[in-house]
Every structure is written in C-alpha cells, then in structure tokens.
Amino acid sequence: MSALKSVDWQWENATAGAVAGCATVSFSHPLDVVRTRFQVNDGRVSNFPTYKNTPHALFTIARSEGLRGLYAGFYPAVLGSTVSWGLYFFFYSKAKQRYSKNREELSPGLHLASAAEAGALVCFCTNPVWLIKTRLQLQTPLHQTRPYSGLYDALRTILKEEGWTALYKGIVPGLFLVTHGAIQFTAYEELRKVVVDFKSKKSEQNLSGAELLSSVDYATLGASSKLAAILLTYPFQVIRARLQQRPSKDGIPRYMDSWHVVKETARFEGLRGFYKGITANLLKNAPAASITFIVYENVLNMLKMARRND
Template identity: 80%
Template sequence: MPAVRSVDWQWENATAGAVAGLATATFTHPLDVVRTRFQVHDGRTSMLPAYRNTPHALYTITRLEGIRGLYAGFYPAVLGSTISWSLYFYFYSKAKQRYLKDRKELTPGLHLASAAEAGALVCFCTNPIWLVKTRLQLQSPLHQIRPYSGFHDALITIMKEEGWRAFYKGLLPGLFLQVTHGAIQFTAYEELRKVVVNWRFDKNERTSGTADNLLDSIDYATLGASSKIAAILLTYPFQVIRARLQQRPSTAGIPRYVDSWHVVKETARFEGVRGFYRGITANLLKNVPAASVTFIVYENVLNMLKLARRDY
C-alpha cells in the first residue's frame, strides 16, 4: 500500500470541511437572517421592524419581504461558510500534525492551540465576506439608503463609499470569536470523542480498532451539538459586537458604533447583559443542528476519502 503523505490528508480534510459547510449553510440560512437582525436591534432608532421572538421574526420577514428576505445574503453565506470550513479543517489538521511530530496523541492544550491557530487564519481570510453577508441580511423595505443589489454590488459600493478598510470592520471581535469559539468547540469535540470511545469499548477493543469504525453518525451528531452549545454560550457576545460594528453607515456616512469598546459601553448602558445575548435563541436553533450536520458530513466524507485511498 502506498505511503500517505501528510499534505494529501490535509487536502482531504479541506474537502470534507467544504462539503460540510455548504450543506450547513443551505439548510439554516433563514435562522441566520433572524439572528443577525436580533443582534443589531438595540431598542433605539432602527430601520428594521421590531420582532417579538424567532417565529414572529420569520413570519414578519416572509410577510414583508417574501421568501427572498429569508435568504438575504445567501450567496456570501454559502461562499463564506464553504471557504471557512474548508480552510478551518485544513489549518486545524495541519496544526495537529505539526504538534503530533514527537507525540503519540495531543493534549487538550494542543487541541486548543491547533483550533485557535486555525480560527485566526480563517478570520483574516473571510472577514470581508461576513461583512457583506451581514449588510445584505440587514436590508429591509424600511431602509432609505439605496440597497445593495447583490454580493458584487455590495463589494463595489463599499469600496467606493467607505474604502477597503471597511471590509475589516468587526475584525477584532471576529478574531476573538473565531479563535475562542473554534478552540472551545473543537477541544470539546475531541475530548468528548475520546470519552465516548473509552466508555463504549474496553482497552483491548480500542487497541484493535480505530475511531473510524467505533463511532456512527448519531455519535457525531451528539458530539457536534454538545460541543457547539458550549462554544455558543461562552462566545456569543463577540457575535453581537461584530454584527453591530458591521452595520451600514447612515446616509450621512456616520457609523452607529465607532469601535468594539463603544459597542460594549453602549450595549451595557442601554440593554445590560441581556443585550449581549440578543438573538441567541435563533443562533442555537441554527447552529446546534448545523453542528450535528457538519460533523456527520465531515466525518463520513473523510471516512469515504480514506476508503477510496485504501482501495486505490
């Protein structure tokens, strides 16, 4: 059997991650729109309707804007999700392999470092895409500013009106979010994965088998959901801060928030702790099942690629 080069496995991880990200974004986008609109609704002047809860938001958006409103920003969401997951799994796998050079297995700290490194790299690559997605999702019939007609129009308009630096608004909270969220999620996933394998099989069976055949799709779904809940609860305020920074400036070109600290002060002053968790219900409804789907697809696609390589 031919030797497997590490770079081949890295690209297989990237492929599995890309497929997983595409599947996730396709089925959960309406909840992403609702979450984003809740995040920026600070109870003061707003060009968005007021929503009572997630079902009311879904109903109101459909009534006022049609199905198209529920899929505002879908193209950059799919593009960003696909690129992010692909790059994340690629960088994460590459970091783990580097740390594994002189070790039999990684410690929780090294899993954390691998995930943090991957998150930081992905954030720098994808922030402009997420900014455009946020802006498209926040457009509504109540806006007086000329709406973006789509992804490419948004890119051109932002560059023309605000300059290239605008594409990196929200980068700082986005960086904290990517590093901490991914680190917590992947560390929890890896450690819970070990617990499940160790609990299900005794020592002799573990030495003769691998995680590829010890876990099934239900296990991957449960592990993915559990790790996602932990990550969301601990990092959600960063999402609110980023979304508020990425809003489109007013007709006078004045941004609603100057920087991350301004968001923190104003949110704490007018809304309290609750303000930092606006939209979390929609976020959980979107991301917990999405995490399950993502890890089911990722693990199964990766196993298929491994089988195909063995057959080859």
C-alpha cells in the same frame, strides 16, 4: 511517500470541511438572518423591524419580504462557510500534525492551540465575506439607503464609498471569536475521545474510532461542543454584527469601535443586550453543528477509503 500521504490527508480534511460547511448553510440560513437582525436591533434605530421572538421574526420576514428575505445574504454565506470550514479543517489538521511530532497523543492545550491558530487565519481570510453577508441580511423594507443588489454590488459599493478598510470592520471581535472554534473543537475532540474509549472497552473487536462511532454519535458530539462554545462566546458575535452595519446616508457609522459597542450596549440594554438573538443562534447552530460533523466525518472516511483502494 509519507509526505505525500500527509498532503492527501490535509486536503481530505479541507474537502470534507468545505462540503460540510455548504450543507450546513443551506439548511440553517433563515435562522441566521433572524439572529443577525436581533443582534443589531438595540431599540434605538428606526430602520429595523421589531420582532417578538424567533417564530414571529420568521413569519414576519416571510410575509413581508418573502423567500428572498429569509435567504438574504445567502450567496456570501455559502461562499464564506464553504471557504471557512475548508480552510479551518485544513489549517487545524496541519497545526495538529505539527504539534503531534514526537507525541503519541495531543493534550487539550495543544488541541486548543491548533484550533485557535486555524481560527485566526480563517478570520483574516474571510472577514470581508462575513461583513457583506451581514449587510445583505440587514436590508429591510424600512431601509432608506440604496440597497445592495447582491454580493458583487455590495463589494463594489463598500470599496467606493468606504474604502477597503471597511471590509475589515468587526475584525477585533472576530479574532476574539477564534475562542469559539477553539472551545468547540477542543470540546469535540475530548468528548470524542471519551466516547471512543467507552465504546472500545465495550467492543470485543479491535476497531478504529471511525468504525466505532455512528452518525448519531457525531451529531451528539457536534451539538454538545457547539452549545458550550456558543454560551461562552456569543457576546462577541453581537459586537461584531453591530460594528458591521452599513453607515447612515451621511456616512457616519452607528458604532465607532468595539469598546463603543460594549459601552452603549451595557448602558442601554444591560447584559441581555449581549445575548440578543441567542435563541435563533442555538436553533441554527446546534443542529447545524450536528450536520456539519456528520457530513465531515463521513466524507473524510469516504475519501480515506477511496485513497486506500487506489
């Protein structure tokens, strides 16, 4: 019976995570397009428009490309986010359960290990989807190569022209970005614990953590943990986006590997180059993280209540 309950709990986490991820993407995708275009624009490539700032980028894309431009790469983004969050919460909860054997409470180090383990597994599963999303977002009116017509066409064309290994471009910085999720979830767990302890001391009733916390608490915790993760790991996002660009007509990639990106960016753009697009990223991810954790925690609580009533 306990094993069955454990499986139910893991799938509840996966379902809640998938719903949260889908809601997040739908809300914030235009900012994701802007962020990606800022990230790859090193000032030396002619097929990318130049934007002054995030509002100017949104206005320019809307005017020249319409809603289609603002939601370029939306389908792989929804697929990738839904699968990623679902797998992430599933793998994360399984890792926490494994580490919590014979322990009353997980330490910050074990929360970090659980999040890192989940992030690495998700990275290998979803890198092809994120590569296709990036390429679709970078298709602009200035592009010279035949544009991909959609998710399936992009996948077919990449396999035909570059081979299956191209689907894993950016995997190295992607694995380094595992620290993003690890930092975010560790910060979230630790901050959540502090808030629950604080509220339980003030409350005269013997309530669980889920009953003590409100949607405002989840929003604040989600945004705070995301901010810490973004500031520490953002350069890896820039490196990955630049590696995942479509090669030129002659098949030569703009950057050869992660180290080439680091050297070229440092040489021509300095430290600022590694933080291009961070404003759009913060505008996208701080509220998005709030929405994600509000949806996740509430869906999870709803599923638990439904199971108790069965």
